[in-house]
Amino acid sequence: MFNLSEIMKTAWAKWRAHFDARPYLTRKLNRDDFGFYLAAAWREAKAAQMTAPERRADRIVVEIDRLKYQSLRVNIEPRRRQLETELAALAG
Structure with missing residues (x-):
């Protein structure tokens, strides 16, 4: 089974890293942007079990x-x- 907590933590870390690399951007949560990182975290979790x-x-x-x-x-x-x-x- 998938560790949902780890998937969410990975998605948040990816989202934060996006802004850490671009300090000139304002940290405003956009659901579409976060959805992209959440989908990426899911793909990584699924690929790890394949x-x-x-x-x-x-x-x-x-x-x-x-x-x-x-x-x-x-x-x-x-x-x-x-x-x-x-x-x-x-x-x-």
């Missing part, structure tokens, strides 16, 4: 999803097929 093949499969799914944002001039089908083949091999 095995190496599970992490690779997760990265492949993200890369396949990002292919749809390529320029129309780029032929994504060969890369998509390659990634889907690798994903099937990991799942099988």
Whole structure:
């Protein structure tokens, strides 16, 4: 199971570090900004509990999803097929 307290502490630490690196910014809590750091802390916690093949499969799914944002001039089908083949091999 996940340690929710540690995930929140990590998110707050990341949020504070953002302002420590930029002292000219005012420390005003913006839910969207904090949500970004909370999501990052969740991703790190989930990745820490995954095995190496599970992490690779997760990265492949993200890369396949990002292919749809390529320029129309780029032929994504060969890369998509390659990634889907690798994903099937990991799942099988």
